[in-house]
Amino acid sequence: MKPILNISAYLFTPLNDTAALRESIRSQAMDLSLKGTVLLAGEGINLFLAGAAENVRGFVAWLRSDARFAPLAPKESWSDAVPFGKLLVKVKEEIIRMNHPTIRPADSRAPAVDAKTLARWLDAGHDDEGRPVVTLDTRNEFEVQQGRFHDAIDWHIHKFSEFPQAVLDHREELRGKTVVSYCTGGIRCEKAAIFMAEAGVDHVYQLEGGILKYFEEVGGKHFDGDCFVFDDRRAVDAALAESPPSQPE
Known part of the structure; x- marks a missing residue:
């Protein structure tokens, strides 16, 4: 070790x-x-x-x-x-900046789905009630480029405070689907799921513990690439080990 x-x-x-x-x-x-x-x-x-x-x-x-x-x-x-x-x-004013002070996860959390359940849903292509499941990346565009869930929705935001407007611009695309928001460790997708529910998006979940918990419990199944982290390692793989530096093409 x-x-x-x-x-x-x-x-x-x-x-x-x-x-x-x-x-x-x-x-x-x-x-x-x-x-x-x-x-x-x-x-x-x-x-x-x-x-x-x-x-x-x-x-x-x-x-x-x-x-x-x-x-x-x-x-x-x-x-x-x-x-x-x-x-x-x-x-700070917020531990993760969203600029929506009415979103208060300490008062009421959005429903969460654990890693193993999400993997099972993605295996089946639908949730336990038969609705199609989509994963929604709430991270910044440069993080998504390092790796993401297969076919995840990516709105190419540059900072998390842009996420609320992106929801309002795209919420009709989510209608009738089970939406699982995710991020690195859970903090952004927790706020994101609350905002989406309040914006009228039905059947929204947050991924409990984010990508890092998913890697810990499931590994890299349904995930393409590595997970960006904000330290000198830059990224970790599905075994939570430091990813090797990218080789120039």
Whole structure:
């Protein structure tokens, strides 16, 4: 097993003490020699961290000792080296920017589908009620180019704040279908599914845990390419191992 544990995790949970949390999280992560990024906002936490396994897991245990973060469920992968240059802990308006403050996942989640169920639906070409299933990529265009679900819908957005308008422009194309929104780790597709449901798109689900959880539970079935990640690895394959650099043509 490679020596460095990488985790990604998020949780929508109301926070009213983000400034104090920023300092305590920074102190704890620095004491454990962790690097990466932690984002805090009134809507919750989003983090990407790496370090020695016992330190990373110790940090997660410490964070979960706060009841607000007890449900945190990190996705894990391994690497030879820490893929971050430094530690950043920031307070933001949103942990993932959508510019729609009425979308509040902490109040009510959209229905979710787990990886194995999605794979089964894609095998069959329909959900358990016989509706055709489509996957909808909520990531940025450059991420989609690294890899995506086979025949996934891609609206070629350049930032997540463009997604709501894309829904309004294309929602008629989704009518009568079961739509499974997905992203890297689940945070964008969670907000996306809520917005789509409120915009009148029927039968919308989010992929629980995103691509990384799908890779962990299913592997690369129905997925073409690798998953882009926002660190020095650039992408991971279906075994959650760092993808080799692209060779020039």
